[in-house]
Every structure is written in structure tokens, then in C-alpha cells.
Amino acid sequence: MRLQFILSEIGVGLRRNLSMAVSVVLVTFISLTFVGSAALLQLQINQMKDEWYDKVEVSIFLCPQTSDTATCASGEASQEQIDTIDSELNGDALAPYVEEVFFETKDQAFASFQERYSGEWWAQGVTADQMQASFRVALVDPQQYEVIHDYFTGRQGVEEVRDQRQVIEPIILVLNRATLLSVGLAAVMLLAAVLLITTTIRLSALSRRRETGIMRLVGASNLFIQLPFMLEGAIAATIGAAMAVGGLWFGVRYLVQDWLATSVTWVPYIGTDAVWMIAPALVAVAIVLAAISSLVSLSRYTKV
Structure with missing residues (x-):
């Protein structure tokens, strides 16, 4: 009721x-x-x-043929500089921070560039020699990207160390x-x-x-x-x-x-x-x- x-x-x-x-x-x-x-x-x-963030990589761009950066005053990064950086990235000192290292040559960088911008008129005059080699570094903990950044910034043969988080x-x-x-x-x-x-x-x-x-x-x-x-x-x-x-x-x-x-x-x-x-x-x-x-x-x- x-x-x-x-x-x-x-x-x-x-x-x-x-x-x-x-x-x-x-x-x-x-x-x-x-x-x-x-x-x-x-x-x-x-x-x-x-x-x-789990896929964030730190990119170490090596000096190209022409660059105004002070660390590139001697010109393009030499093979000795590349080998030194590679050995340090795969060494014991950075082992706790680095999960995987991939080296991209100028030819590989040019192929990627062509694949991405093949339809653009301004990309037709770019050659492989104008590209720059780089290291792609996958980190164990992406929050610790500053370790790699500080370690290689200012190094001879390195034009720039860029964290992909800057884009994200x-x-x-x-x-x-x-x-x-x-x-x-x-x-x-x-x-x-x-x-x-x-x-x-x-x-x-x-x-x-x-x-x-x-x-x-x-x-x-x-x-x-x-x-x-x-x-x-x-x-x-x-x-x-x-x-x-x-x-x-x-x-x-x-x-x-x-x-x-x-x-x-x-x-x-x-x-x-x-x-x-x-x-x-x-x-x-x-x-x-x-x-x-x-x-x-x-x-x-x-x-x-």
C-alpha cells in the first residue's frame, strides 16, 4: 500500500x-x-x-657533411667516432639503461626518406650523401632518457641527441x-x-x-x-x-x-x-x- x-x-x-x-x-x-x-x-x-612511452627511442644523430654545430667542426662523423659510440652503447657502463641499439646508415636513412616523402616535389633533389647516419637506442626505462642524452651530448661526431618524447x-x-x-x-x-x-x-x-x-x-x-x-x-x-x-x-x-x-x-x-x-x-x-x-x-x- x-x-x-x-x-x-x-x-x-x-x-x-x-x-x-x-x-x-x-x-x-x-x-x-x-x-x-x-x-x-x-x-x-x-x-x-x-x-x-614503451616504444620511445633516443636518436643520436651523427654529423653530416655540412653542419654548423661545434661538435661537427671537423666534418662528417668518422668511422672511428661511429665505432666508439657503438662500443659505448653496447658496453657495460650503459647496459642497465640500454635495451637495444640499431644503427641507421645514410643509405638506410635515404631509403626511409624516399618512402615517406617520395610524392613531394621538394624531396626530389635530396641525395643519400645529404643524409646523416644515426643510432636508435631503445631504453629499458624510457623515463631515464636523460642518461643517454647527457652521455653523448657535446661528443665530437655527434650533431644532436634527440629524445622522441620531445615529439610526444x-x-x-x-x-x-x-x-x-x-x-x-x-x-x-x-x-x-x-x-x-x-x-x-x-x-x-x-x-x-x-x-x-x-x-x-x-x-x-x-x-x-x-x-x-x-x-x-x-x-x-x-x-x-x-x-x-x-x-x-x-x-x-x-x-x-x-x-x-x-x-x-x-x-x-x-x-x-x-x-x-x-x-x-x-x-x-x-x-x-x-x-x-x-x-x-x-x-x-x-x-x-
């Missing part, structure tokens, strides 16, 4: 404030979409770090800032959701002050009086959360996996399983929003 009464009160409240309930659903949907987007973006960043880090930085922007927008939208749910519950409570007064007179408890209002907000917020999960799934499935993954193939993308991973958290946030809004409103507006 009590359950039937509570359900009927929820139905009455939703019908009386249908437009406000729809507004709660929409603002919850938008706010949780921003929250979910920020979470998915952070998962994407973590996946990219895990994928790329700007991308990660941009994505991290995009995550912060999403978090900021999500916070604003969550605040708007709390205010709107609070207003909806307040209006619902005011429109039924006569009914709540009668219930109070016949001895109904505070929880029994307030529960229908709380459930109204929770239902609307949960519907908004479900819509947010659906929107995020659609975005990952069709925009990321079917579009981006075929256009930009060098990025390891997250899948729809990431959406299901954060879905419980989004629903929990929706319930918390409704709970906070209920506590703010009902303590005052259900008193007779």
Missing part, C-alpha cells in the same frame, strides 16, 4: 512538473556528457602513454589541457544541474503543500513524505545519465572507432569498453546530484 502510494505520488509530481523534469534530464545529460568526455579523454591519454609530450600536453577544459565545463554544468534539480523539487514540494500537510497531520514520517520528491529527482537524473552513457558510446563507436581510427591510424584509440567502464560512475554522480539537491530543498519546503 505504501509503495503504491509513493509510486502514485511520483507520477503526479512528474506530470505536474513535466517541463522541469525534462529540463533536469537534459541538463544532467549535458553535464554528465562533459564529465564522461573528460574521463574518456584521460583514459585515451593514459593508453597513448602506455603505448608510446606536446601532444600529451594539448590533450591534458583539453581534459582540464572539459573538467571545468563539466563542473559548471554539474552546478547548473544541482540548481535545476533543486528548483524542480522545490516547485514540486510547493505545489503539493496541502497533501504533505495532510500527511503530516495523520502522522506520516519525514522520510515517507520526502521520499517521492527524492525519487522524482533521482529518476530524472538517472535518465539523463543513461542518455549521457548512450551518447558517449555512440561517439566512441562511430566517431572514434569508425572515423578517426581509419583516418589517423598511428594513434592507439580507446574502445566502447571504456564507456562501460565509466558508466557506473556517471550513474553514481547522477544519484549524488539528486541526493544533494533533495537535501537542500526538502528540509525546508516539506515542512508544514
